[in-house]
Amino acid sequence: MIDAINRKIIAALQQNARISYAELGKRVHLSAPAVAERIRKLESAGIITGYRVKVDLDKLGYPILAMVQCKVYRTKEREFKALLLSYDEVVECINVTGEQAFLVKLAVESLSQLDAILEAFIDLSDTNTMMILSTPVDRALPETFFK
Amino acid sequence: MIDAINRKIIAALQQNARISYAELGKRVHLSAPAVAERIRKLESAGIITGYRVKVDLDKLGYPILAMVQCKVYRTKEREFKALLLSYDEVVECINVTGEQAFLVKLAVESLSQLDAILEAFIDLSDTNTMMILSTPVDRALPETFFK
DNA sequence: CCACAATGATCGATGCTATCAACCGCAAGA
DNA sequence: TCTTGCGGTTGATAGCATCGATCATTGTGG
Structure with a gap:
């Protein structure tokens, strides 16, 4: 199922998920219907789980990104999860190993908004807030997959 | 530029980035060329930065995800960045605030592979490895954007 | 060894889609 | 008021997705 051709297809969709089947076909030397069928199978096997647009959070009014490490108090875990979703x-x-820990990425408009959220978290967990300065790597897949 | 219609367009592309302009047009009560023009502008303004396929790492042979917190030794920062990219x-x-810290997400085939990578990191930083158990939330945008 | 599915491709026809040009209406500014 | 530009519509056209028919290849059972 995951042969060299499907790797190339996934690689191309990774670069631009809106590319046409016809164009994909050219790249892997297959006809458009053949590519469409392969992709349909990848989707129904749950290997391809969706297609997403990537946006610039800063330009959309969320200039601040923070990563908050939350060590949730043992008895408050359920409550914490509910809070997160809200x-x-x-x-x-x-959700990571070690002392009921969660890493929570927050996108906010301002530091005061961040502060307000952290206030709520602190009742249920020990928090350690890190501001995200940059994201030097952001891939969906290890590069080895394409080799 | 970011009006209610563009929010809806981005929301729809967030759910399925391969949707057609015609279908998008139906959803926002606009013609296909009007939608295409709006998207073209969002792209050239750098607000939409791309379209990506989402895949199941587990099914692709990377069952293990780890988050490694690396506190890089002050003199080794340049070297560490090079290592990361390799x-x-x-x-x-x-890259987060606090003691030259990086959070590095690794996708690996096995724990021994993870171990090998950590070996290399440990020469340049204090590492704290957390295994990723689950990802309860994975959005590209705050929900507030759509409200 | 030969039939015979099953799989996965191609091809051709058809309906949709993207894209372009032409045109329209409205709002802001001269 | 005139006009200019922006953002929309419509219609034409070329390209794309999709379906059914068909064919080659491979692996299996008689």
Whole structure:
């Protein structure tokens, strides 16, 4: 299923997910229907899970990105998860090993907005806030996949 | 530029970036060329920065995701950045405030592969490795943007 | 060894889609 | 008021997606 051609297809879609099947076909030396069928199978196998637009958060009015490490108090875990979901500014949240820890990425308009959110978190967890300065690498897949 | 219609367009592209202009037009009550023109402008303004396919890393042979917090030794910063870029398994890297710190997300095939990478990092930084158990939230944009 | 699915490709027809040009209406400014 | 520019519509056209028919290849059972 994951042969060299599908790797190339995924690589091309990684670079531009709105590319046409015809164009993809040219790149992998296959007809458009053949590519469409391969992609349909990748989707229904759950390998391709969607297509997303990438946007500039800064230009959309969210100049501040923060990563908050939350060590949730043992008894407050359920409550914490509910709180997380209630905040629209939570852009990403990953659950990691070690002391009920979550890494929460927040996109906010201002530091005061960040502060307000952290206030709410601090009742349920020990927080450690890091401001995100830059994102030197942002891939969806390891490069080895394409080799 | 960022009016209610463009918010809807971005929201729709967020859900499925391969949707047609005609379909987008139906949703925002505009003709296909009008939508195409709006998107063209969003792209050239750098607000829309691309379209990406989303994939299941597990199904592609990378069952292990780790987040490594690296406190880079003051004199080794340049060297560390070079090392990062040399590793294909680095899927994301964010530079955060506090003691030359980086958060590095790694996608690997096995724990031994992870170990090998950490070996290399440890010469240049204090590392704190967290295994990623789940990703309860993974949005590209705060929900407030759509309200 | 030969039939015979099953798979995965191509090709051709058809309806949709993107794209371009021409045109229109409205709002801001001279 | 005139005019200029912006953002929209419409219609034509070329290209694309999609479907069915067909064909080659491969692996399997008689």
